Amino acid sequence: PLVAVIVVAAGSGTRLAAGQPKAFVPLQGQPMLAHALRGVTGMREPAQIILVVPADRVVEARQIAAGVNIRAEADPSVSAPVSALDLEVVVGGSSRQESVQRGLARLHPSVEIVLVHDAARALTPSALADAVVDAVRATGHGVIPGLAVSDTIKRVAETAADASQLGTVLGTVDRSELAAVQTPQGFPRHVLIAAVAAASPEMTDDAAIVAAAGHPVRVIAGHPLAFKITTRADLDRAEHLLAAART
Numbered sequence: 001p002l003v004a005v006i007v008v009a010a011g012s013g014t015r016l017a018a019g020q021p022k023a024f025v026p027l028q029g030q031p032m033l034a035h036a037l038r039g040v041t042g043m044r045e046p047a048q049i050i051l052v053v054p055a056d057r058v059v060e061a062r063q064i065a066a067g068v069n070i071r072a073e074a075d076p077s078v079s080a081p082v083s084a085l086d087l088e089v090v091v092g093g094s095s096r097q098e099s100v101q102r103g104l105a106r107l108h109p110s111v112e113i114v115l116v117h118d119a120a121r122a123l124t125p126s127a128l129a130d131a132v133v134d135a136v137r138a139t140g141h142g143v144i145p146g147l148a149v150s151d152t153i154k155r156v157a158e159t160a161a162d163a164s165q166l167g168t169v170l171g172t173v174d175r176s177e178l179a180a181v182q183t184p185q186g187f188p189r190h191v192l193i194a195a196v197a198a199a200s201p202e203m204t205d206d207a208a209i210v211a212a213a214g215h216p217v218r219v220i221a222g223h224p225l226a227f228k229i230t231t232r233a234d235l236d237r238a239e240h241l242l243a244a245a246r247t
């Protein structure tokens with residue numbers, strides 16, 4: 001394949017407080033990871049899929065992937081049914097960046113474009129990943145989906161010598177210049193590999209890593225369903241959306 005998707009699912013999900021890693025939390029009876037994988041397997045172009053999971057979840061992740069594969073074969077609406085998904089499961093690291101790096105180490109030699117996708121964005125439509133691939137191919141640049149920000153955004157004093165100044169509004173940010181970014185984020189293979197190798201360990205955003213290495217990154221239209229499931233309220237919202245889609 002010319003495209004690979006690294007699905008990062010090795011986070012602990014502490015903010016969701018579901019007692020297990022987030023990607024394995026059920027959503028309408030199936031782990032979040034199964035939903036995320038369905039989106040990836042529905043892409044127009046068959047891709048190498050690299051699934052990055054916690055060390056103690058490798059077997060479970062393989063079982064989940066096998067289930068998605070069987071359904072993909074049975075479902076004619078999936079554009080590229082593949083008898084055996086080109087998928088492998090690898091153990092993640094202690095930071096998201098390390099997890100991405102471990103995924104990158106497994107790329108097939110043929111891969112030219114790499115997408116990095118959060119398993120926590122479980123409802124992301126396949127078409128968004130297709131659009132990211134198209135834009136990387138057309139521009140040769142990094143491409144990330146983003147949505148306009150609808151709330152008014154303030155800069156607020158988070159650190160102040162005088163505690164009474166904490167929370168003071170410092171200014172209003174020009175919303176027209178802002179985008180709330182999502183995944184999958186796509187990059188030419190060599191650009192991402194070089195940028196990740198040069199990145200400082202605390203950076204969590206792939207596009208920021210690529211931009212810091214001096215490469216252009218552009219934003220394309222994101223999708224409301226690509227929201228990240230972080231809190232209980234996000235999970236409830238995802239449940240409702242899936243339930244509504246079934247009726």
Ligand code: C5P
Binds near residue numbers: 009092094
């Ligand atoms: O914690 P957060 O929601 O920002 O994580 C974003 C994504 O990165 C999640 O899909 C999570 O599973 C993944 N991640 C990872 N390895 C880590 C930390 C986060 O794969 N060490």
